[in-house]
Amino acid sequence: QVQLVExxxxxxxxxxxxxxxxxxxxxxxxxxxxxxxRQAPGKQRELVATITNGGTTTYAHSVKGRFTIxxxxxxxxxxxxxxxxxxxxxxxxxxxxxxxxGSSQSYWGQGxxxxxxx
Numbered sequence: 001q002v003q004l005v006e007x008x009x010x011x012x013x014x015x016x017x018x019x020x021x022x023x024x025x026x027x028x029x030x031x032x033x034x035x036x037x038r039q040a041p042g043k044q045r046e047l048v049a050t051i052t053n054g055g056t057t058t059y060a061h062s063v064k065g066r067f068t069i070x071x072x073x074x075x076x077x078x079x080x081x082x083x084x085x086x087x088x089x090x091x092x093x094x095x096x097x098x099x100x101x102g103s104s105q106s107y108w109g110q111g112x113x114x115x116x117x118x
Contacts, residue, residue, distance in 0.1 A: 002025045002027060002107060003024070003025050003028075003107075003109075004022055004023070004024045004025070004095045004096070004097060004108065005022070005023045005024075005095075005109060005110070006021065006022050006093065006094065006095045006109045006110065006111060007021050008020040008021045009093060009112030009113045009114045010113075010114070010115070011115045011116075011117060012085055012114070012115070012116055012117070013116070013117055014085060014116055014117065014118045015084060015085065016085055016116075017081070017084075017085065018082045019080070019081045020036070020079065020082070020093055020095075020112060020114070021078075021079055022034070022036075022077060022079070022080075022095030022109060023075070023076060023077050024078065024095070024097055025076070026076055028098060029071075029073075029076040029077075029078075029097060030053065030076075031097060031098045031105075032052065032053060032098065032099045032100070033050055033051070033052045033053070033097065033098070033099075033100075033101055034050065034051055034069075034071060034078045034095070034097040035048070035049060035050035035051070035069075035095075035096050035097065036048045036049050036050075036069060036080045036093060036094070036095060036096075037093070037094045037096060038089075038091035038092065038093045038094070038114075039091055039092050039094070039111075040090060040091040040092075043091075045094070046060065047101070047102075048063055048067065048080070049067055049068075049069040050069065051070070051071055051078065055071075057069055062088075063082075063089075066082065066083050066084045067080060067081065067082050067083070068080070068081040068083075069081075078095065078097075080093070082114075085114075085116045086116060087116045087117070087118050088116075089114065089116050090114060090116050092111040092112070092114075093111060093112050093113075093114055094109055094110075094111045095108070095109040096108050096109070
């Protein structure tokens with residue numbers, strides 16, 4: 001099976017923390033790179049963070065210092081740990097992975113809703 005399944009979304013108060021999980025099919029998880037995207041109502045989908053097979057990470061400027069992406073190769077799972085959340089972080093968060101993100105060589109999960117209240 002070729003799948004990505006996100007979990008861990010929910011409602012959290014501003015200033016709080018949340019951890020998202022993405023369980024991926026081995027063929028996706030080991031391809032090259034995994035990442036988290038998010039899409040808020042009325043806005044474009046944006047890339048939040050990425051992590052390569054070798055552990056190299058990147059972050060969007062808006063989440064640097066607050067979010068951490070990590071992976072567990074034994075479990076074929078990638079996490080997004082989110083701290084100091086604000087209402088601007090409210091969005092549907094999507095897990096993606098493959099050889100090249102944002103291309104026909106990548107796959108997408110169904111998404112998980114994160115809502116930050118003020």
